[in-house]
Amino acid sequence: SQTIHQWPATLVQPVGSPLSLECTVEGTSNPNLYWYRQAAGRGLQLLFYSVGIGQISSEVPQNLSASRPQDRQFILSSKKLLLSDSGFYLCAWTWTATGYGYTFGSGTRLTVV
Amino acid sequence: GNSVTQMEGPVTLSEEAFLTINCTYTATGYPSLFWYVQYPGEGLQLLLKATKADDKGSNKGFEATYRKETTSFHLEKGSVQVSDSAVYFCALSHSGGGADGLTFGKGTHLIIQP
Numbered sequence: 077s078q079t080i081h082q083w084p085a086t087l088v089q090p091v092g093s094p095l096s097l098e099c100t101v102e103g104t105s106n107p108n109l110y111w112y113r114q115a116a117g118r119g120l121q122l123l124f125y126s127v128g129i130g131q132i133s134s135e136v137p138q139n140l141s142a143s144r145p146q147d148r149q150f151i152l153s154s155k156k157l158l159l160s161d162s163g164f165y166l167c168a169w170t171w172t173a174t175g176y177g178y179t180f181g182s183g184t185r186l187t188v189v
Numbered sequence: 190g191n192s193v194t195q196m197e198g199p200v201t202l203s204e205e206a207f208l209t210i211n212c213t214y215t216a217t218g219y220p221s222l223f224w225y226v227q228y229p230g231e232g233l234q235l236l237l238k239a240t241k242a243d244d245k246g247s248n249k250g251f252e253a254t255y256r257k258e259t260t261s262f263h264l265e266k267g268s269v270q271v272s273d274s275a276v277y278f279c280a281l282s283h284s285g286g287g288a289d290g291l292t293f294g295k296g297t298h299l300i301i302q303p
Contacts, residue, residue, distance in 0.1 A: 082232075110290050110291075112290075118295065119278070119293050119294060119295035119296050120233075120278065120291075120293040120296075122290040122291070122292075125290050135290070166232055166233065168233075168290075168291075177223060177235040177238050178223075178235070178282075178290075178291055179235070180225075180232040180233040180234070181232050182231060182232040183231070183232040
């Protein structure tokens, strides 16, 4: 069966510090991978998605970047965090099959102080 | 562009009450529709889905029917329990494979009181 791992679960970082969140998927190959952010009191916002190694699409301009160095690994990064980067970050994967549901990781709670 | 609109709540109900959470969407073509649930401190779990008009998704006593004529996918449950307390998200993806990800509503916070 397929599983998705996301870490760390909780992170407190000072403003201006770098960020690296990692997400890995097991039990499948060539998944579509996604990073979402859920800010306090708001819905889910798609940040990045990837359909293959080295292929990254950005949905919104921001202080963040994403990379996919391996087929089942998706990394979210920042060189210098802002207070507004605080939120709940979720990684997700899906197959390309029509209508197949998306499976989410357990999320990372990031607080920038 | 695509959009999903749902009641934000919080919605507070007593145990065993009937639940309806409204969801309407705007999209081109024929999207797939989903309901996700997020329990406190956790990620999202797929609750149910429907991939074409008039399909009914169901799971754990929850149901939703894909209504193309009203562009709606309302979530219902006949008798809610305290354990159903969570945030519920309505979402859509394009039937072309979904590489562009899901479009979510803002979520509905459901509180069930014993």
